[in-house]
Amino acid sequence: MGSWCSSGNRHVATEGGIPKAMTFQQRHLLDIESLTVDELTTVFDLADRFLEISERPIKKVPTLRGRTVVNLFMEPSTRTRVSFEVAEKRLSADSVNISASGSSTSKGETLLDTVRNIEAMNPQILVVRHGEAGAPHFIADRVDAAVINAGDGAHAHPTQALLDCATMRRALGSIRGREVAIVGDIAHSRVARSNMVALSKLGARVRVSGPRTMLPPHLEDFGVEIVDSLPQALEGVDVVMMLRIQAERLGNKCLFASTREYARTFGLTNATLELTKPEAIVMHPGPINRGVEMAPEVADGPRSVILNQVTYGVAVRMAVLYLLAGSPPVE
Ligand code: CP
Secondary structure, eight states, X not given: OEEEEEETTEEEEEETTEESSOOOOOSOBOOSTTOOHHHHHHHHHHHHXXXXXXXXXXXXXXXXXXXXXXXXXXXXXXXXXXXXXXXXHHTTOEEEEEETTTSGGGGTOOHHHHHHHHHTTOOSEEEEEESSTTHHHHHHTTOSSEEEEEEETTTBOHHHHHXXXXXXXXXXXXXXXXEEEEESOOTTOHHHXXXXXXXXXXXXXEEEEOOGGGSOTTGGGXXXXXXXXXXXXXXXXXXXXXXXXXXXXXXXXXXXSOHHHHHHHHOBOHHHHTTSOTTOEEEOOSOOOBTTTBOHHHHTSTTBOHHHHHHHHHHHHHHHHHHHTTOOOOO
C-alpha cells in the first residue's frame, strides 16, 4: 500500500517504504557522467530510506540474501571499504573482501586473471578500487557481474560524489542554485572530478580553487568557475568542500613551496570560514590532514558535516547495491 514519507523538505511517494517510480537503467556504476538527473535523484531518495534502516536497533533487512558481493580493493581505503562492507551486511548480502597485499596479484597474477577467477565463483556485484584510472571500466567490459567503481586513480569516485550530494541535499534541503566551493588539489582528485560533474548536473554553481600547479588543464569544461584565492572561493558560498593533497599521486613532483605555506594560503580556518554564508556547511571526503587543508577546530566545529558524510555513505552504498542487484523487495 502506498504511503508518504518525508525526504528533507520534499515529499516522496513510496510503496513498502521504497520511493515509487524509481529510474535507474545502469548495469554498472562506473562514473557520474553516465547517470541522468533522475537516476541521481533515485539514489538520493533511496538513500534516505536506507538511512532509516541504519537507525533501527536491528540494522538488517533480508533484501540481498543469497547475493554475493566481492570488494576488490587494490588501493588503501578506510571509509569506502568499510562502508561498502557495512552496507552489504545491512542488506544481508554475502560479502568477501580482497586487498592487493592479501591477493595473488602480489605473486604476479594480472588484474584480468584475478577478476576472471573471482567471476568463476559467480558473484553478482564487484566493488573495485584501483590506482589506475579506467580499471573498473576494463573489468566491467569483461565480466557478467555488475561493477561499482570505488575510486580509480585520479579519474572518478562516483559513490563519494553521490554521498556528498545526498549529504548536501539533506543539510540544505536542495542543491539547485547553491554555491559550492571545492578547494585543494583538484588535479589529482577523483572526488573533485566526480563532484564537479554531479553538482553541475544538479544545478549547483561550483567554484574551484587551489595552487595553480594543482589545477588541471581544461577545468572550465566542467562548467565551473576557477578562482585564484581561498577568500574568493569562500565568499558567500553555501558549501565548502576541502580536499587533501594527494601525495600518493605526486611522485617526485613538488607542486607547492611547503606544507606550512600551503596551509597559510589554502587552509580553512575559523577566520576564513567567516567569509561563507552563516549557515554554510563544511565537507571533506577524508582522510583529513589536520592543520594542512583544514584547522582541527573547523573539522570538529558546528558547521562540519564530515561525519554525516560517512554516515550517509553507508545509506548511499546500500541504495547503489540495491539498484544494481535489480531492486529486489525490501522487508
Ligand atoms: N573518501 C574516501 O574515499 O576515503 P577512503 O580512501 O578512506 O575510502
